[in-house]
Amino acid sequence: MSEHRRKPPQSPGDGRAAARRGAQQQPPPPGGRRAAGPPRPQPHGTGSGQGHGPRQGMGQPPRQDAGAGTGGRASTGGRARGAEPPYQGRAAARRAAQSSQKGGRRRSATDAQGGRGGGQPPKKRIVDYPRWGKDGWRRWMPSWKLVSGLCLFFFGSLVAVAGVGYAMVGIPKESDIAKAQNNVYFWDNDQEMVATGGEVNRQNLGYSEIPKEMRFAVMSAENKTFETDSGVDPMGIARALVNMAKGGETQGGSTITQQYVKNARLGDQSQTVTRKFKELFISVKVGATVDKKEIMAGYLNSSYFGRRSYGLQAAARSYYGVDAVELNPSQCVFLASLLKGATYYDPYGNTDIDSSATAEANTKRATDRWAWILDQELQDGRMTKAEHDKWIAKGFPKPLKPQNDAQLGGQIGYLVGLANKTVINNSNGKITQEKLQLGGYRIYTTFNKKKVEQLEDAVKKVRKKNENLKRAGGVDKHVQFGGASVDPKDGKIVAIYGGVNATQHFTNNADETGAGVGSTFKPFVLAAGMTYGKRNADWTEGDDLQDRTIVSPKSIYNGKNKLKIKYYDGRVWEGKEGQWLQTNDDNESYGNVTLREAMRVSANSPYVQLGMDVGTDKVKEAALKAGLLEGSLATTNSPTFSIGTSTPSAIRMADAYSTFANRGKQNDPYSVRKAVHEGVNVYEHKSAPKQAFPRAVADNVTDVLRTVVQSGTGTSAQLPGREVAGKTGTTDGNKSAWFVGYTPQLTTSIVMFRFNDDAKAKDRKFLEMYGTYGKDKIHGASFPAEIWHDYMVDAMKGKPVQSFPTPEPLGKVVYGGGAASPTPSVSVTPSETPSSTPTPTVSRPQAPPTPTESGDCKPWQWGCQDGGGSNDGGTTDGGTGGTPSSTPSPSTTGKGNGGNGNNGGLLGGPGS
Numbered sequence: 001m002s003e004h005r006r007k008p009p010q011s012p013g014d015g016r017a018a019a020r021r022g023a024q025q026q027p028p029p030p031g032g033r034r035a036a037g038p039p040r041p042q043p044h045g046t047g048s049g050q051g052h053g054p055r056q057g058m059g060q061p062p063r064q065d066a067g068a069g070t071g072g073r074a075s076t077g078g079r080a081r082g083a084e085p086p087y088q089g090r091a092a093a094r095r096a097a098q099s100s101q102k103g104g105r106r107r108s109a110t111d112a113q114g115g116r117g118g119g120q121p122p123k124k125r126i127v128d129y130p131r132w133g134k135d136g137w138r139r140w141m142p143s144w145k146l147v148s149g150l151c152l153f154f155f156g157s158l159v160a161v162a163g164v165g166y167a168m169v170g171i172p173k174e175s176d177i178a179k180a181q182n183n184v185y186f187w188d189n190d191q192e193m194v195a196t197g198g199e200v201n202r203q204n205l206g207y208s209e210i211p212k213e214m215r216f217a218v219m220s221a222e223n224k225t226f227e228t229d230s231g232v233d234p235m236g237i238a239r240a241l242v243n244m245a246k247g248g249e250t251q252g253g254s255t256i257t258q259q260y261v262k263n264a265r266l267g268d269q270s271q272t273v274t275r276k277f278k279e280l281f282i283s284v285k286v287g288a289t290v291d292k293k294e295i296m297a298g299y300l301n302s303s304y305f306g307r308r309s310y311g312l313q314a315a316a317r318s319y320y321g322v323d324a325v326e327l328n329p330s331q332c333v334f335l336a337s338l339l340k341g342a343t344y345y346d347p348y349g350n351t352d353i354d355s356s357a358t359a360e361a362n363t364k365r366a367t368d369r370w371a372w373i374l375d376q377e378l379q380d381g382r383m384t385k386a387e388h389d390k391w392i393a394k395g396f397p398k399p400l401k402p403q404n405d406a407q408l409g410g411q412i413g414y415l416v417g418l419a420n421k422t423v424i425n426n427s428n429g430k431i432t433q434e435k436l437q438l439g440g441y442r443i444y445t446t447f448n449k450k451k452v453e454q455l456e457d458a459v460k461k462v463r464k465k466n467e468n469l470k471r472a473g474g475v476d477k478h479v480q481f482g483g484a485s486v487d488p489k490d491g492k493i494v495a496i497y498g499g500v501n502a503t504q505h506f507t508n509n510a511d512e513t514g515a516g517v518g519s520t521f522k523p524f525v526l527a528a529g530m531t532y533g534k535r536n537a538d539w540t541e542g543d544d545l546q547d548r549t550i551v552s553p554k555s556i557y558n559g560k561n562k563l564k565i566k567y568y569d570g571r572v573w574e575g576k577e578g579q580w581l582q583t584n585d586d587n588e589s590y591g592n593v594t595l596r597e598a599m600r601v602s603a604n605s606p607y608v609q610l611g612m613d614v615g616t617d618k619v620k621e622a623a624l625k626a627g628l629l630e631g632s633l634a635t636t637n638s639p640t641f642s643i644g645t646s647t648p649s650a651i652r653m654a655d656a657y658s659t660f661a662n663r664g665k666q667n668d669p670y671s672v673r674k675a676v677h678e679g680v681n682v683y684e685h686k687s688a689p690k691q692a693f694p695r696a697v698a699d700n701v702t703d704v705l706r707t708v709v710q711s712g713t714g715t716s717a718q719l720p721g722r723e724v725a726g727k728t729g730t731t732d733g734n735k736s737a738w739f740v741g742y743t744p745q746l747t748t749s750i751v752m753f754r755f756n757d758d759a760k761a762k763d764r765k766f767l768e769m770y771g772t773y774g775k776d777k778i779h780g781a782s783f784p785a786e787i788w789h790d791y792m793v794d795a796m797k798g799k800p801v802q803s804f805p806t807p808e809p810l811g812k813v814v815y816g817g818g819a820a821s822p823t824p825s826v827s828v829t830p831s832e833t834p835s836s837t838p839t840p841t842v843s844r845p846q847a848p849p850t851p852t853e854s855g856d857c858k859p860w861q862w863g864c865q866d867g868g869g870s871n872d873g874g875t876t877d878g879g880t881g882g883t884p885s886s887t888p889s890p891s892t893t894g895k896g897n898g899g900n901g902n903n904g905g906l907l908g909g910p911g912s
Contacts, residue, residue, distance in 0.1 A: 181439035182314065185416055187449045188494070188673075194412050195317065202310035204301040204440050205324055206679045207293040210312060213329040215296055216382040217336035221373045223256040224380060226296075230287045256299050257287045263302040305335060306342025306350070307402055319399035329383070330370075330391040334399065337369035345369060348402055367396045411452055413502020414510065415671075418493070419445050421511075422672045427683040431675060442676040446487075451495035451795050455483055455748075458791040459497055462783050466773035475771040478754045481787065482509025484651040484669075485748040485795065488658035490687050491667030493651060494746070495795075507757065512632065512649045515736040515753045515766065518729030518780070520653060521623070521644035522599060522607045523660065523701050525614070526553070528622035529595070530697045534613040534814050535568040550811035551595070551614070553704050557606035558817030559590030559598055565605075565639045566817075568613045573639060580639055582608045585730065592819040596704050600712035602728060604643050609817035611642030625692035626656035627666050644729055653740050654749040660705070661725070661742040663805065664698035665689045699807035706804065709741065716785040717741050719792055723804050726788075728780030735766040739784035741792075744802040748792060750784040 129146060130139050142150075181202035185193040195203070219226045254262070261282050286295065305315035315335050316324040327335070343350045345366045349359035374391060377383035408416060423431045423443065431441070459481045467476050483497035496510035507513065533548030534555075540547075562581040565573045573580050582605040584590070590603045598606035611619050616636035623633060623646070632648040634641055648656070655669040667689050675683040693701075705725035708714045713728040717739060726741020736753035754767035769778040815821055 181311070183436060183439045183441040183443055185419060186442070186444045188446050188492075189449075190444065191449070192317070193445065193447070193449070194408070194416065195314070196408060196416065202301065202439065203313040203442070204311060204678050205297065205313050207297040209325055209679065210297060210300055211325060211327055211329075211332055214300065214312060214324070214327065214332040214336065216377055217329070217333045217373055218256065218296075218300070218339070220376040220380050220382055221336050222259070222339060224376075226256045227292060229255060229257075230284060255287075257295055260295050260299040260302065261286055263299070303339055304342060305338045306346050318402075320397075321400055328397075329387065330374075330394060330397045331399075333373045333377075333391075334366065334370050334397050336373055337366055340369060346402075347398055370396055409501055409503045411456055411496070411498060411502065414496060414498025414508045415445065415447050415452070417502070417508055418496065418498075418511065418671050419443050419447075422670060423675050423683050426670075426672075426685070427675070430682050440677055441682075444673045444675070446492035446494060446671050446673060447496075448494045451485060454794040455485060455495045455497045455791045458787045458794075459483070461790060462787055466783070468774075471771070471774070473771060475754075475769070476773060478756050478758070478767060479769075479772060480505075480509055480513075480753055480755055482511075482513060482515075482650045482751045483749060483787070483791075484510045484649070484654045485746060485791070486651070486654040486658050486669055488661035488742065488745070488747050489667075490689075491655055491658065491669045492673075493669050493671045496651065505757070509751070510650045512647070513751070513753070513755070514647050515751055515755075516644055516647055516731040517653060517738055518644040518731040518736065519602045519604070519607075520727045520729035520738045520740045520749075520780070521642065521646060522602075523657070523705060523727060524623040524626055524628075525607050525611050525619050525642045526551075526595060526599065526704060527626070527660075527693055527697055527701050528614045528619045529555075529610055530700060530811055531622060531693055532614055532618040533811075534610070534816065535615065537569050539568065549814055551610070552809070552811035552813050553594065553596045553700055555595050555811070555814045555816065556592050556819045557595060557598060557609055557815070558819045559584070559593040559601075559603040559606050560817075561587050561589040561605065563605035563609065563817055565608055565612060568615070573612065575638065582639070596707055599704050599727070600707045602708075602713050606817060608639045608642050612639055613814075613816050616641045622693075623656070625666065625690075626659045627668065627692075628652050628656050644731065650749045650751050653738070653751075654747045657726075657740050657742050657749070658747040659692050660698045660701045661744060661747055662689075662698075663695045664691055664693035666692040695805075696808050696810045699805050700810050702804050703807045705741075713779070713781045714739065714741065714785055716781055717789050717792075719743070719789070719796065722796065722801055724792075725804065726785075728785065730777075730779050733766075734769045734777050737769070737778045737780045737782065737784050739780045739788045741785075741788055743792070743796060744804060745799055746792070746795060748788055748795075750788045750791075752778060752784050 127146065129142055131141070131143065134141075181204055182195045184195045184203055187193050223229070301311040301313075303312075304310055305312070305318070307315075307318040309315045309318040312335065313324045315338070316322055316327055316331075319335065320327065320331055338345050343354055343357050344362055346357075347359065347363040347366050349362050350357040371392065374383065374388055378385060378388040420433075420436055420443075423441075424433060424436070435441075462481075463479075467479065469476050480499065481497060482499070483495075484493060485495040486493055496508070498508040498510050499505035502508075529551035530553075531550075532545060533550040536547045536549060538547055561584045565580040565582055567573055584604045585602060588601075588603070590598070590601060590606075593601075593603060593606060595606065595610065597603075616639070619642055620633055620636050624630060628646070628648045629652060632646055632652065634645040634647070638645070651669050655667070659666040667687055670685050672683065673685055674681055702725045705727055706723060708728070709717050709724045709726050714724075714726045717724055717726055722743055724741055724743055726739060729736075729738035729740070731737070736751060738749065738751050740747075740749040742748070752769075754769050754772065756764055756767055759765075770776065772778055773783065775782060
């Protein structure tokens with residue numbers, strides 16, 4: 001028999017028994033169906049799919065029987081490879097088919113994938129579920145390996161997510177809202193004036209300013225492991241849950257770090273899942289990167305303690321009226337209890353927020369919480385037994401009653417506004433408006449509480465006694481007062497009066513108001529004359545102080561009403577409307593008067609002409625040196641600049657007069673001594689006195705102003721037993737009135753005016769004061785001087801009596817405005833050596849003998865003429881006057897009416 005026909009030998013495993021065993025163990029085919037009939041034996045091949053017998057070698061296609069393909073038994077390796085069992089007989093095939101039909105298609109598919117059916121085990125799976133080889137419920141019960149793996153995968157994923165989140169999240173900066181605080185303002189004696197000005201009532205403290213007892217109380221109550229935890233305390237959260245379940249007291253589940261992040265870094269209290277995860281990651285990062293001291297300070301500075309108090313310092317002031325550093329341990333414990341919920345732990349209740357937060361219920365809660373925290377501190381070793389027992393014995397530290405929120409009413413708002421203006425303008429950018437709004441500044445002012453109250457009382461007294469809002473014509477409506485009191489020695493502002501109430505009248509009347517100063521400007525003209533001198537007739541531009549004569553207060557000037565104003569060289573001054581005729585108050589003519597006398601009676605014409613002789617530019621320079629601001633000064637193009645068309649503030653006028661009181665040494669006015677932010681000085685005033693005028697000039701100005709109070713327009717300002725110097729002032733149209741005066745220790749200015757600030761912006765204007773408070777006309781000598789007197793009587797009580805220095809003689813007697821020396825004389829002095837022609841020596845008079853203009857020409861006044869002009873000191877009623885005689889002579893008066901000017905008019909300026 002040929003080799004390829006030889007019958008292969010049978011192994012011991014062949015035969016019917018083996019066939020049965022194979023049928024029981026063989027897995028179902030991939031298609032899920034078994035062959036309907038018995039498999040056909042393969043002749044001499046290695047498999048039914050592809051044979052290697054002679055037939056294949058002869059080019060015939062491989063034979064495929066019922067077991068091949070998707071429904072039959074496919075063999076891939078043949079017997080030689082051990083992949084196909086031998087033929088097992090018809091019985092085995094039949095049993096296999098029956099078993100397949102019982103399980104159905106779904107069962108066959110499962111078994112084919114390695115289920116509990118017979119056959120070879122499936123390829124090993126990563127997740128053995130449902131479990132292979134198990135029946136019933138065991139098939140669906142996961143193995144311990146599967147459970148362990150899933151747990152490891154879950155926690156690993158959490159760690160991975162946490163790592164990614166930790167890496168991606170950044171630590172936000174402290175939010176501006178969280179940092180917003182109040183500013184605290186102090187009187188000149190360092191007593192608190194008000195805490196206000198920022199978004200919230202808060203004043204941040206540095207870590208060193210926080211009592212350790214407060215830190216201990218907070219840690220024992222809120223986060224026992226604060227000093228060692230990483231920002232998140234899982235055990236603390238679990239402990240909180242357990243204690244809550246028991247119904248007992250509990251510290252919060254969140255750590256101090258988490259609460260700090262929530263309050264200061266995130267700036268909101270939302271409870272979303274996303275925000276909670278963000279808070280968690282930031283807390284971990286903050287705990288790892290931020291110093292614990294910074295976290296503790298930030299937490300106590302940003303936490304809410306009730307009563308609109310954010311932060312420990314504000315809470316200490318609100319509940320106990322002390323700074324945080326002065327709190328005792330028991331008080332610290334109570335404040336720590338408020339962190340649990342101030343609404344329910346303030347002993348005075350808060351039923352406006354929650355009706356259950358009654359005083360009784362809150363007191364019990366607060367007392368229990370206070371005792372519990374003390375016990376916790378003892379338990380944690382943060383308080384000794386002796387200390388614990390001492391504070392328990394003393395009892396609950398009941399706080400002060402809640403006070404009304406600090407308001408900016410009365411004068412406080414004006415004081416705060418002026419202090420803010422001072423630090424913003426003088427801190428070289430360190431303190432800006434935006435920074436002040438965020439707050440946190442401790443601002444130490446120069447304001448004296450008693451003097452502020454005295455000045456306010458003096459104004460109220462005048463109002464109460466004289467004001468009648470039903471007076472005919474409504475002339476008592478819209479009346480305003482402003483005032484300022486300055487220490488001449490260094491310029492500090494000790495008191496101001498800004499208006500009736502800062503919450504009702506919003507403009508600070510002590511500051512710039514636009515009210516003209518009138519004749520209170522004349523002292524600067526006199527100071528200019530004594531400092532720079534009157535220009536001589538041969539003075540030319542560029543000579544500066546050459547060809548000038550220093551003016552003495554004894555100098556003689558023409559006090560005529562409707563005086564024709566001239567340049568220093570005798571040329572008539574002409575403006576757009578022609579020649580200028582200066583009027584005096586009430587059209588009084590005073591004839592030739594000294595500058596002292598002209599100041600005493602407040603004659604306008606002498607000082608307008610003096611200003612022209614000296615130069616209005618020099619008058620302006622003197623005013624600036626005294627302390628007035630450039631922006632408040634009027635143009636120098638008009639002669640009336642010298643009698644107060646400028647509009648400086650009451651503060652600046654008081655300061656400028658202080659320069660005379662301080663013997664010529666000028667200090668800028670200031671209202672803030674220093675400003676501190678979180679323990680660091682960010683602004684401190686440093687006086688920089690300047691010698692604005694020689695002492696002799698300042699002393700002579702003071703001596704002239706003393707005459708005004710002793711026997712002039714300012715007699716109502718006299719202070720019993722004290723020397724006073726001052727000046728009244730009234731402006732054109734009677735729209736404002738002033739009195740500015742001083743003693744050696746204190747300078748005060750008072751202004752009165754009517755201003756319709758209730759009208760729309762375009763209709764707001766100064767109103768005349770004729771008939772106001774029952775007076776035909778308001779003068780500086782009336783209500784302003786009366787207020788000045790009443791205030792200064794109180795303000796100077798207890799002060800030593802001081803006298804002004806005696807002035808030394810200064811300057812020469814000059815003649816101006818047409819006033820001439822009575823008898824120009826020519827003296828002949830013979831030569832020591834006789835000569836054939838004696839040479840007379842002519843003494844030059846102080847001023848050329850120019851015509852003297854006076855309302856009443858005297859027989860001895862050569863060249864006297866009362867000629868008119870085109871303007872009578874004003875633009876309202878001034879008309880064209882008479883025409884002077886073409887050939888003046890002693891007997892020709894050439895009188896002209898010159899019109900009926902309205903007391904200075906727009907350019908004629910004020911009288912007083």
